[in-house]
Every structure is written in C-alpha cells, then in structure tokens.
Amino acid sequence: MSSDLQQFPQMLTVAGIDSSGGAGINADVATAFAHHVYPATVVVAVTAQNTYGVQGATLLDTNIIEQQFASIADDLAIKAVKTGMLGDREHVEIVAAALAKYDLGPIIIDPVMVAKGGAKLLTDDAITAVKEKLLPLATLVTPNLLEAQQLTGITINTPADLAAAARALQALGAQNVLVKGGHGAGDELTDYVLLADQSAFTLVNPRLDTTRTHGTGDTYAAAIASNLALGHDLKTAITLAKDYLYATVANEIIVGHGHGPLNHWAKGE
Numbered sequence: 344m345s346s347d348l349q350q351f352p353q354m355l356t357v358a359g360i361d362s363s364g365g366a367g368i369n370a371d372v373a374t375a376f377a378h379h380v381y382p383a384t385v386v387v388a389v390t391a392q393n394t395y396g397v398q399g400a401t402l403l404d405t406n407i408i409e410q411q412f413a414s415i416a417d418d419l420a421i422k423a424v425k426t427g428m429l430g431d432r433e434h435v436e437i438v439a440a441a442l443a444k445y446d447l448g449p450i451i452i453d454p455v456m457v458a459k460g461g462a463k464l465l466t467d468d469a470i471t472a473v474k475e476k477l478l479p480l481a482t483l484v485t486p487n488l489l490e491a492q493q494l495t496g497i498t499i500n501t502p503a504d505l506a507a508a509a510r511a512l513q514a515l516g517a518q519n520v521l522v523k524g525g526h527g528a529g530d531e532l533t534d535y536v537l538l539a540d541q542s543a544f545t546l547v548n549p550r551l552d553t554t555r556t557h558g559t560g561d562t563y564a565a566a567i568a569s570n571l572a573l574g575h576d577l578k579t580a581i582t583l584a585k586d587y588l589y590a591t592v593a594n595e596i597i598v599g600h601g602h603g604p605l606n607h608w609a610k611g612e
C-alpha cells in the first residue's frame with residue numbers, strides 16, 4: 344500500500360485556529376471532510392474568538408511551524424494546499440519558504456487580512472511580504488474586494504476596476520485570480536475569476552439575508568483545495584466550491600449570537 348496512487352485524497356491547510364469553530368482551520372477541516380478529503384493542518388496562530396469578534400490571538404513559534412511542514416511532507420501525499428491567517432511578516436515569510444521547499448500540489452493563497460468583526464489578522468507590514476513572497480507561489484489567490492484593493496492599490500468601483508485588479512494580481516505573480524464579491528453592494532454578489540490563459544468568468548449569486556457568514560472565505564478556498572485534491576481542474580474546482588459555499592450559507596444553523604458559522608453539512612451525505 345505504498346504507491347501514491349492508492350493514497351486517499353489529502354489536502355493541507357496552513358492557517359489559524361478559531362476557538363468558536365467557524366472560521367480558519369476549523370472551517371477548512373469541516374470543508375475537507377464534507378468533500379471526503381483528508382485534511383492535514385499547519386497551525387500558524389491560535390485565536391480566542393466567537394461569533395461576536397476576535398478577543399485574542401497568538402502566533403506560534405516559527406520553529407514549530409517549520410517542523411509541522413517537515414512532518415507532513417515526510418509522510419503524507421498532499422495534493423493541494425491553502426493558506427489563511429498568517430499574522431505578521433515573519434510568519435508570511437516562514438510559510439512562503441516552506442511552500443517553496445516542499446511539493447504540496449497547487450497552492451491556494453487566501454490573503455486573510457481582517458475578520459468579519461473588524462479585527463486585524465495580518466499586520467500592515469506583512470502586506471509587502473504577501474505580495475513579494477507569497478503571490479509568486481500562488482496557483483490561485485482568493486482576495487475579497489478589500490484585500491484586492493490593499494494588494495493592488497486599485498480602488499474597485501466598477502467591473503473594469505475589478506478586471507484591472509485581477510490583472511494586477513497576476514502581474515504580482517499569482518497564476519490565477521478569484522476576487523470574491525461578498526463585500527460588494529446590491530442584491531447580487533459577483534465573484535470575478537481570471538485564469539492563467541487570460542480567460543475570465545464571473546460567478547453571480549443572490550445575497551442571502553443572513554448574518555451567518557463567519558468563515559465564508561476560508562470555506563470557499565478550502566473547498567477549492569479539496570476539489571483540486573480530488574483531481575478536478577481549477578475551473579471546475581472553483582465552480583463546485585461556489586455551489587458548496589452557497590449551500591452552506593443558505594442552510595443556516597444557529598450557533599452563537601453574532602456572525603454565526605456556516606452549515607458545512609449542507610450538501611448532505
């Protein structure tokens with residue numbers, strides 16, 4: 344049973360733990376399980392948070408982060424990796440170095456900067472490191488509108504701005520770009536995808552009237568990584584992930600009293 348072909352599909356999430364279970368690594372693990380994909384984890388940060396906000400965060404020692412990567416790379420057969428909360432410049436650089444060192448399959452970079460409640464999950468001085476060290480490694484980068492603006496310096500008001508920002512992210516080194524539209528105005532939310540071959544498409548869905556959106560970005564990127572680990576091509580992986588994400592928002596579960604978590608079981612089985 345040593346052949347790679349016989350290995351169960353495996354993905355890796357490199358991110359922070361959310362004590363309330365709805366975002367970060369917790370969301371990624373739930374998403375991978377829902378896709379019948381085995382999740383491994385490199386814990387970068389531990390947060391104290393709930394559906395009201397983030398009450399505390401600690402970044403782990405960089406040595407144990409490097410060791411987690413080495414342990415996983417020595418044994419598992421990771422077919423796709425995603426990153427989430429990385430905290431500060433030093434941790435962005437450690438993670439980028441490990442992603443460059445090991446072959447973990449396609450790399451999905453979710454450039455998490457600010458939590459739904461407004462807490463900063465990435466220091467300002469780390470943004471340059473994200474641009475210079477992480478984006479050149481990215482098979483796909485998945486910023487929300489605010490993150491796309493921060494990374495490119497382009498203010499996004501129109502579809503033309505959105506396309507320009509996606510092109511600018513490609514110019515920074517990301518092969519493919521998904522700008523998420525959850526922070527947009529109006530009744531419809533539009534995600535914009537620019538692929539490596541320069542083709543572009545949008546994914547449009549109605550805005551659901553809910554505050555239970557804690558962990559949407561993490562869940563989306565983890566679903567894409569899971570679909571890639573299952574062998575889907577990138578466009579299919581994104582499209583299937585969007586359907587999954589929509590179902591997790593549409594089929595509410597009641598947990599907590601603020602921005603509640605998603606229903607990761609929404610697709611059944």
Ligand SMILES: Nc1ncnc2c1ncn2[C@@H]1O[C@H](COP(=O)(O)OP(=O)(O)O)[C@@H](O)[C@H]1O
Nearest residue numbers: 487523524525526532534549550551556559560
């Ligand atoms: N209220 C909502 N109804 C339906 N889809 C939503 C809602 N809020 C967010 N989403 C979807 O979740 C995805 C991620 O949302 P977004 O807020 O842009 O990113 P992030 O969670 O990283 O801040 C997007 O595809 C967006 O369409």
Ligand SMILES: Cc1ncc(COP(=O)(O)O)c(N)n1
Nearest residue numbers: 359366367428458459557558
């Ligand atoms: C550990 C961790 N990682 C990521 C997020 C972002 O999730 P959201 O934007 O939905 O609050 C979070 N709140 N906590």
